[in-house]
Amino acid sequence: MLLEDFSLIKDNQTTGFSNLKSIEKDGEEWIVYLSGATKFNGRAIxxxxxxxxxxxxxxxxxxxxxxxxxxxxxxxxxxxxKIIGISDLGEIGVYDSIGNKISHVKSSLRESNNMMADAHVQPENGLMQFKPPYLQIGQNPTYWVNLGPNTKPGEMRTAFPLDFKSWLSQINIETGEVVSSEFFIPGGYDQFEGDMTATQLFGDRDKTRGHYLLGWPYSDTIYVLKDLEIVKKIAPTSKQKFKYMPNEIIPWGNQFTVWALPKEASKHLFLLYDEKRDLIIRCSKIKESGTGDTKFERTKHYILSVFSGDWEPKGEYLFDFQTEVEVENWFLTSEGLFINKPEQKSEDEYEFYKIDLSRFEK
Incomplete structure (x- = not known):
């Protein structure tokens, strides 16, 4: 199933890779990632x-x-x-090929002066999408409950409001007008109210059907959306049973707190739509195994579940990571699905497995 290896080449401005994606325009395709700028204090795309x-x-x-x-x-x-930038203050800027801002608008996304009262912009995991003139973003409402000068490691807590509904918002980049979703979390999800990773949602746009597919890390449910309205809810079938449990809050040293899943717990990581093959791919962590006290010493077990665009099961692929590294980077191109390798042998490149999806097309 693994066709070949693939590497992204690092340079002096690139310390690491995250939130990778591919884009296609007029028959050309690129992988895009962020790094530091060289001309001034800023970022490079x-x-x-x-x-x-x-x-x-x-x-x-x-x-x-x-x-x-x-x-x-x-x-x-x-x-x-063409680059669209959005700030956590709700400002939208459109940039050209040399980094000049060619338009700017202040949206109504942030109407409160108290940022703790607002949800935070979440662009990762496919939540940010663009369908002219609307830029879609994810909104993460998780906030710190008892963060203060006397809070000790392991005592820090988070929560999110169970009645929150604006998980996705669409912003008109020309007028600044904002429209938000009006749906609640899946049933039974309230058990994860204190888990800071429970609101890190994921999804992708099904361009063939004009739908957006939204997933939840600790739920089998997928929301199928049309213009932020729920068309239907789907629980894709799998031969694998997933066990959802909240993260354990563990003191780490004298200053920090670590959120870690129990070794037998499951979590969905990402959902991608392959327009070329009309396939939906979901990657999930099943559990960890081994006698190590922490996840760094245990084997991580994963599953790739592949469905047709109409959610018919096409196949599942099990794989393990036996090092401290987890599945942390992924992207999809016309060539296939790319997932980071558990071991990186060189400081000058970042290695991926390239996974052939063509066998699932039939």
């Missing part, structure tokens, strides 16, 4: 070749000045000539 993994283009955007956005911000890459 890099475009890598899908065959060689080498960087072939870059757009640099400053952290201050007329081309910047106020607050921490995130980017959606439409093409090498």
């Amino acid at each position: 890099n475009f890598a070749d899908t065959k060689s993994g080498e960087k072939i283009d870059q757009i640099q955007i400053p952290s201050d000045g007329p081309n910047s956005l106020k607050g921490a911000w995130f980017s959606y890459i439409v093409s090498p000539s």
Whole structure:
């Protein structure tokens, strides 16, 4: 099933990779990732070749000045000539191929001056999508309950409001108008109210049917959405039984707290739609095994579940990571699905498994 290995080439400005994705425009395809800028204090959006993994283009955007956005911000890459930036303050900027801001609007996303009263922008895991003129973002309502100067490691707690409904929002990048979803969490999900990872949702757009597919880390349920409205809810079939349990809160050293799943617990990681083959791919962690006291010393067991675009089961693939590294990076191209290797042998490149999906097309 593994066709070949693949690597992204690192340079001096790239300390690591995260939130990788691929984009396609006019028959051309790129892998995109972020790094530090070289011209000024800011970030660079890099475009890598899908065959060689080498960087072939870059757009640099400053952290201050007329081309910047106020607050921490995130980017959606439409093409090498169009980048959309959104800040946690609700500002939207559109950038050209050389990093110039060609439009700017202040949206109504953040109407409160108290950021703790607002949900936080969540762009990762396919939640950020663009369908002109609307930029979709995820909203994460988790907040710290008892964070303070006297809070000791292992005592920090988080929570999210169980009546929260604005999990996804769409922002008109021309007018700043915001429309948000109106649906609740899946039934039984309230047991994860104090788990800071429970609100890290994931999804992808089914471009063939015009739907958006939204998944929850600790639920079998998938929401199928049309313009933020629920069309239906699906619980995809699997031969594997998943056991959902909240994270354990563990003191780490004298200052920190670690959230870690119990070794027998399951978690869904990502959901991708393959337009070329009309396939839906979901990756899930089944459990950990071994006698180690922490996840770093245990084997992680995963499953890839593949479905047709109409959710007919096409196959499942089991695999293990036996090192301290977990599944942490993934992306999909016309060539197949790429998942990080558990061991990285070189500091100059980041290695992936390339997984052939063509056998599931029939």
